[in-house]
Amino acid sequence: xxxxxxxxxxxxxxxxxxxxxxxxxxxxxxxxxxxxxxxxxxxxxxxxxxxxxxxxxxxxxxxxxxxxxxxxxxxxxxxxxxxxxxxxxxxxxxxxxxxxxxxxxxxxxxxxxxxxxxxxxxxxxxxxxxxxxxxxxxxxxxxxxxxxxxxxxxxxxxxxxxxxxxxxxxxxxxxxxxxxxxxxxxxxxxxxxxxxxxxxxxxxxxxxxxxxxxxxxxxxxxxxxxxxxxxxxxxxxxxxxxxxxxxxxxx
Amino acid sequence: xxxxxxxxxxxxxxxxxxxxxxxxxxxxxxxxxxxxxxxxxxxxxxxxxxxxxxxxxxxxxxxxxxxxxxxxxxxxxxxxxxxxxxxxxxxxxxxxxxxxxxxxxxxxxxxxxxxxxxxxxxxxxxxxxxxxxxxxxxxxxxxxxxxxxxxxxxxxxxxxxxxxxxxxxxxxxxxxxxxxxxxxxxxxx
Numbered sequence: 001x002x003x004x005x006x007x008x009x010x011x012x013x014x015x016x017x018x019x020x021x022x023x024x025x026x027x028x029x030x031x032x033x034x035x036x037x038x039x040x041x042x043x044x045x046x047x048x049x050x051x052x053x054x055x056x057x058x059x060x061x062x063x064x065x066x067x068x069x070x071x072x073x074x075x076x077x078x079x080x081x082x083x084x085x086x087x088x089x090x091x092x093x094x095x096x097x098x099x100x101x102x103x104x105x106x107x108x109x110x111x112x113x114x115x116x117x118x119x120x121x122x123x124x125x126x127x128x129x130x131x132x133x134x135x136x137x138x139x140x141x142x143x144x145x146x147x148x149x150x151x152x153x154x155x156x157x158x159x160x161x162x163x164x165x166x167x168x169x170x171x172x173x174x175x176x177x178x179x180x181x182x183x184x185x186x187x188x189x190x191x192x193x194x195x196x197x198x199x200x201x202x203x204x205x206x207x208x209x210x211x212x213x214x215x216x217x218x219x220x221x222x223x224x225x226x227x228x229x230x231x232x233x234x235x236x237x238x239x240x241x242x243x244x245x246x247x248x249x250x251x
Numbered sequence: 252x253x254x255x256x257x258x259x260x261x262x263x264x265x266x267x268x269x270x271x272x273x274x275x276x277x278x279x280x281x282x283x284x285x286x287x288x289x290x291x292x293x294x295x296x297x298x299x300x301x302x303x304x305x306x307x308x309x310x311x312x313x314x315x316x317x318x319x320x321x322x323x324x325x326x327x328x329x330x331x332x333x334x335x336x337x338x339x340x341x342x343x344x345x346x347x348x349x350x351x352x353x354x355x356x357x358x359x360x361x362x363x364x365x366x367x368x369x370x371x372x373x374x375x376x377x378x379x380x381x382x383x384x385x386x387x388x389x390x391x392x393x394x395x396x397x398x399x400x401x402x403x404x405x406x407x408x409x410x411x412x413x414x415x416x417x418x419x420x421x422x423x424x425x426x427x428x429x430x431x432x433x434x435x436x437x438x439x440x
Contacts, residue, residue: 007420008420011416011420017400017416042427043427046426046430047395049376050376052396052397054369054370054372055281055373055376055377055395056278057277057284058280059276059279059280060294062294063298064273064276067273067302070298071265071305072264121270124274128274213267213271213316214313214314214315
């Protein structure tokens with residue numbers, strides 16, 4: 001590899017975009033070329049000055065409402081005669097379905113889908129509103145007591161730093177119109193929200209991985225709690241998170 | 252009944268779209284601010300981007316939505332404001348109060364002196380990024396601020412990955428040189 005190639009590829013190396021083979025080649029060149037080694041150091045140093053948070057612009061609130069105003073409003077039901085008639089027609093269909101027992105099953109599926117949508121929305125909100133944590137601490141003995149009196153359940157707060165998941169804190173959130181505990185972890189630059197809701201009498205349920213809007217959700221139930229881990233990290237890492245959490249909980 | 256179902260689907264679509272696309276508004280707006288000059292153009296471009304994205308939401312094939320939105324925004328900027336994209340981004344002091352960006356988790360807290368210095372630094376960096384030629388500016392913003400992978404950047408700017416790599420290398424070199432020059436000026440004055 002010559003210096004010309006290396007001067008381009010060292011950026012890909014910095015960004016972690018090279019496969020192992022190419023990374024080794026660049027590193028081998030840098031080991032014998034002081035000029036390219038200096039370049040690598042300079043750009044690593046310069047990269048620290050490019051902090052995304054400080055270079056971003058916040059969209060004006062007026063723009064957000066302008067866009068929302070142009071999109072179809074949610075559940076804007078126009079009460080004209082036609083829709084009333086349709087309503088009756090729909091009602092009749094629903095009763096027929098209910099009578100056949102089909103509806104109960106469909107509704108159950110819908111219910112789960114809706115809750116899934118809600119935890120993903122809560123995850124998105126937590127990133128968007130810059131309200132990730134109410135209590136910010138990497139110490140489980142600070143985060144856990146914070147929930148006392150705020151919820152009728154003591155959520156399991158577990159430090160997983162050694163396992164590669166940093167505890168950031170906790171937050172009170174809402175899903176399915178009920179207050180839930182959100183325990184917040186970080187994996188590299190990715191945030192994991194672990195939502196816990198009391199589910200009295202619910203049976204232990206093995207984990208299930210689902211995906212919605214590009215987010216992965218691992219949901220399971222144990223100790224009378226429903227749990228959802230939501231993140232944009234890949235399913236393998238989210239599964240790892242869930243397994244480590246469950247294992248730590250059992251200790 | 253068919254019309255009814257379509258209507259309900261439409262509302263479901265709008266809600267899905269909002270839940271998915273609106274959280275990225277700041278990021279889309281940021282690219283618009285760097286690509287276009289002036290806030291009113293950026294506002295209009297971002298609005299057009301979201302309306303276009305909603306109209307074509309069926310064509311979105313899952314995965315992260317951010318690169319998809321950024322690609323639409325870039326097309327809007329090029330189609331509507333062709334010629335302007337090469338213009339220099341001018342920092343307007345009057346707009347600075349709309350900048351309220353905080354990292355998601357708090358970094359070690361600065362002393363007030365450090366905070367002032369840091370703010371000054373990021374204003375300089377914004378200006379210098381804005382002064383880069385458009386083809387280098389967009390790869391810097393997409394990589395360093397929008398945090399896209401090379402593959403995603405390649406899709407957004409419709410260029411091969413090799414082009415992304417060489418442009419990014421050149422962009423960082425230009426930006427670093429401009430930064431060192433600005434720093435030199437700051438010290439000598």
